[in-house]
Amino acid sequence: MYLAEAPIEQHEEERILLVDDNPTNLQVLLQTLSGRGYKLLIAKNGESALRIAAKAKPALVLLDIMMPGMDGYEVCRRLKESSETRNITVIFLSALDDTKDKVRGLETGAVDFISKPFQAEEVIARVQTQLKIHKLEQALSARNRQLEADKARILESMNEGIFGLDRLGQITFANPASSAMTGWSIEQLTGQNLIQVMQGGESEVSNLTGPLAPIEVSLNKGVSKTVENATFLHSDGSPFPVDYSCTPIMENSSPSGAVVVFRDISEKKRQQEALQKALDELESQKEQLTHVSRLSTMGEMAAGFAHEVNQPLTAISNYAQVARRMLARLELEDDLGLSEAMEKINTQARRAGEIIARIRSFVKKPDHVLGSVDPNRLIQDTYKLAEVDARNNHMEIHLEQEDGLPNVKVDPVQIQQVALNLIRNGMEAMRDMDTRSIGVYVRTERQDDNFVKVSVIDRGHGLADDAEEKLFTPFYTTKADGMGIGLTVCHSIIQSHGGRLTFQRHPEGGTIFEFTMPIAD
Secondary structure (H helix, E strand, C coil): CCCCCCCECCCCCEEEEEECCCHHHHHHHHHHHCCCCEEEEEECCHHHHHHHHHHHCCCEEEEECCCCCCCHHHHHHHHHHCCCCCCCEEEEEECCCCHHHHHHHHHHCCCEEEECCCCHHHHHHHHHHHHHHHHHHHHHHHHHHHHHHHHHHHHHHCCCEEEEEECCCEEEEECHHHHHHHCCCHHHHCCCEHHHHCCCCCCCCCCCCCCCHHHHHHHHHCCCEEEEEEEEECCCCCEEEEEEEEEEEEECCEEEEEEEEEEECHHHHHHHHHHHHHHHHHHHHHHHHHHHHHHHHHHHHHHHHHHHHHHHHHHHHHHHHHHHHHHHHHCCCCCCCHHHHHHHHHHHHHHHHHHHHHHHHHHCCCCCCCEEECHHHHHHHHHHHHHHHHHHCCCCEEEEECCCCCCEEECHHHHHHHHHHHHHHHHHHHCCCHHHHCCEEEEEEECCCCEEEEEEEECCCCCCCCHHHHCCCCCCCCCCCCCCCHHHHHHHHHHHCCCCEEEEECCCCCEEEEEEEEECC
16 A cells, blocks of 8 residues: 555654655565554655655654665754754664664764564564653753853852863853952963953963962862962953852862862952941040050149148248238338238239149030130130240240230130130240240130131241141141141031131241131020
8 A cells, every 4th residue: 555745643742753665564564563552754865864854843753764865864864963953862774784774874973773674562662662762861861951041140140250171271150240350251261271351361371379379289189279368460460359160070089180260359348448447547536545544643633732732822822922921010121022022022922823723614614605705805815824834935925916806705714725725836846946035925805796716826936748638637747746636526516606727838837727716695
């Protein structure tokens, strides 16, 4: 019976293509495989077999070797060359039983042989076995594709850079993170020697020393390495710090390559440096605050000393007055000037007592109380406090005050602290200079309808070049024994009063400090 080139419809699960130029052989195969859940396709020559295979994609081909025109070997070869049909399983049908023929068939891509004449049980068994293998291969292939896709998604989502290396250190794989961190594209990285790339291509890889040497150790000895604070290069040649690990890929107990995982630690290093700087500043501030605490203790002690010293000074003044009265009652001629001497003793004792009273008032820690204060009187009192320092430094303080200034709303003790600090700074700046004979000038004047201005002018050594940026910064000082908190405190005090503390360089040398105080309502 003649069979056309057409599929025989069955309740199939797998497609099988039967290829033979002999109708009888096709009939036998059809009878053998029918009713087993396969979809059977037939072709009577090689060309027809290739067309049907390309279109129907059968799972298995039973292929006769000896056919006119294109034989089975050629059909198999072409099936395996095509990407669309190379996964089709091929079983040869042949009356040839020579080993060379079988070897040739296997070399072209066939997986099995069925000898003619056919035995139904053998055909069924071999077909079922190969279809099971085909299903397993298809499932395995699908699973591998899924695993590859999962691996690709994982590698693409990782923040760490990953390089796969072969035995010689050539990059065989680079993930997107490694490209983003280094600036090279994945195509540019692939095929390059990692060590040479990360050294700018200048150094030899062999006998390597330094932070990249562990990569060579992993490749040569199969030892995992972890390195902190190494350096890689961006594509523009600029370095960046990294932590990395290098894990060897072992085959038959020998390293065949390695995987390098790295991360950019630039931000981590910046944070560490910022933290260390903050810790250093904190330590410095702790030392300065300890010094401040000592000064505070000395201030309290000074107030106590002042109280104790004030009592004998009062007694001296009283005894001097009594001695004058006694001399007056005796009505003696004062040729030696005893009366005048007693008067001077009394005057100096009272003056010393006033100085001590001002010191006690200054070091006392009062509440922050704003009051309406005469600015000229306030600066005059400060001037008297500074007189002792002026005499010790053989220097004069020149007080120039505008008459009729309105009262200002300030805490007098705090403003005295500011003015006294500025005056003493001015005297200290002139202490070792020829201009010390000029002295320090203190001026008061009305700035506008809202403020009274106080200026302290010295002709000292002037300010450092970076004073504009740092002068009012805590703990900045140019004095060998200075703390660097005086001007910062002054600045804060004036700001809390609603005024401004500023400075400018004197055109003839020295510095002009100015602060403003708000006029009382």
